[in-house]
Amino acid sequence: NAGVMQNPRHLVRRRGQEARLRCSPMKGHSHVYWYRQLPEEGLKFMVYLQKENIIDESGMPKERFSAEFPKEGPSILRIQQVVRGDSAAYFCASETGGGEQFFGPGTRLTVL
């Protein structure tokens, strides 16, 4: 059973470009969480999704950020018109619902 997969592992974007981060949950997991981690900071909750539904997006900025978890395929975190402040490590975690969260290796986004 493969673990949570994220790609790309490293992403470099120039200011104003779009960043697309992908997360494939563990097999059988229908719940996905996205977190952001700044250097020397703890993980901050962004959004919680189930298949085809956004359950809680209270931690995600209202502008430029969006997330989806389609019926088929990975969950996508999209950041439009990136700014330098978006540079961070983005982690996704999956679970069966209320159980242990299994984390992916993260995507490190660098905005030039």
Place this chain on the structure above:
Amino acid sequence: KNQVEQSPQSLIILEGKNCTLQCNYTVSPFSNLRWYKQDTGRGPVSLTIMTFSENTKSNGRYTATLDADTKQSSLHITASQLSDSASYICVVRPSGGSYIPTFGRGTSLIVHP
């Protein structure tokens, strides 16, 4: 507001020594508390989980304690190894309508030979 505070922020110990990391939380109502280990450049990996009724739980050289009355937890590492160098994160999950966990900022542990 749900908060998780960890101390110390960083810790340096010699290989073979023991250490204890602390976690205080205000999350309520409480469902469970997990300790995660995060190696540099990797995602967190769960070490232990504790529910309201549990006081102590061990996983190899890791022993976690929980005092639900004072809302405190500790993670004790015995006979430290170089591979224990990592960030240790305390994560508390509420019960009730929200399942969103609250993360501490972590304790950065460095084990020197």
